[in-house]
Amino acid sequence: MCGIVGAISERNVTPLLLEGLKRLEYRGYDSAGVSVLNQGALHTTCALGKLSQLRAALQDDPKPGTIGIGHTRWATHGAPTEANAHPHCSANVSVVHNGIIENYQDLRQELMEDGAVFTSETDSEVIPHLIERELSRGLATVDAVRNAIKRLEGAFALGILVRGDEEMLVASRRGSPLIV
Numbered sequence: 282m283c284g285i286v287g288a289i290s291e292r293n294v295t296p297l298l299l300e301g302l303k304r305l306e307y308r309g310y311d312s313a314g315v316s317v318l319n320q321g322a323l324h325t326t327c328a329l330g331k332l333s334q335l336r337a338a339l340q341d342d343p344k345p346g347t348i349g350i351g352h353t354r355w356a357t358h359g360a361p362t363e364a365n366a367h368p369h370c371s372a373n374v375s376v377v378h379n380g381i382i383e384n385y386q387d388l389r390q391e392l393m394e395d396g397a398v399f400t401s402e403t404d405s406e407v408i409p410h411l412i413e414r415e416l417s418r419g420l421a422t423v424d425a426v427r428n429a430i431k432r433l434e435g436a437f438a439l440g441i442l443v444r445g446d447e448e449m450l451v452a453s454r455r456g457s458p459l460i461v
């Protein structure tokens with residue numbers, strides 16, 4: 282069982298995300314990561330192992346931002362590796378996912394045929410690519426997410442960031458719990 286957190290603030294949210302993930306540690310995890318938006322850029326940092334590894338990576342290379350998402354992963358699809366750690370990203374979209382996408386193989390095939398490049402073995406990575414495809418068709422963020430999740434079979438709680446939408450953190454759930 283993984284944990285997902287998200288935060289928007291007037292100050293840097295990276296410490297808030299780490300604190301939120303710390304509180305979810307009891308659920309168990311094999312890797313962790315955060316994404317933040319900062320002045321038009323999307324920054325993602327992931328680490329295998331304990332949160333202290335992620336904290337150390339962020340100390341070496343700080344990634345401040347006023348909006349962000351974080352994840353502790355319990356691998357279901359793909360080995361516990363840094364490449365499979367969440368958040369998973371496309372060019373403009375970053376997603377943390379709790380749950381399982383049952384039809385991910387079909388979606389992955391379809392998206393690859395459309396030109397998407399995958400960098401992990403997870404079921405979750407189809408989600409940012411689905412949203413990215415909807416955005417590239419001209420949809421606004423919320424509509425793009427709505428269309429994308431219609432394609433998903435399975436259980437999910439999601440935190441989503443979209444580059445260019447620095448004041449919006451999208452959350453969505455089906456089957457998995459999510460507190461706002």
Ligand code: GLU
Pocket residue numbers: 282283284353354355356357358359365378379380381382403404405
């Ligand atoms: N199914 C996803 C994965 O394997 C999410 C697992 C989780 O809920 O931590 O990456």
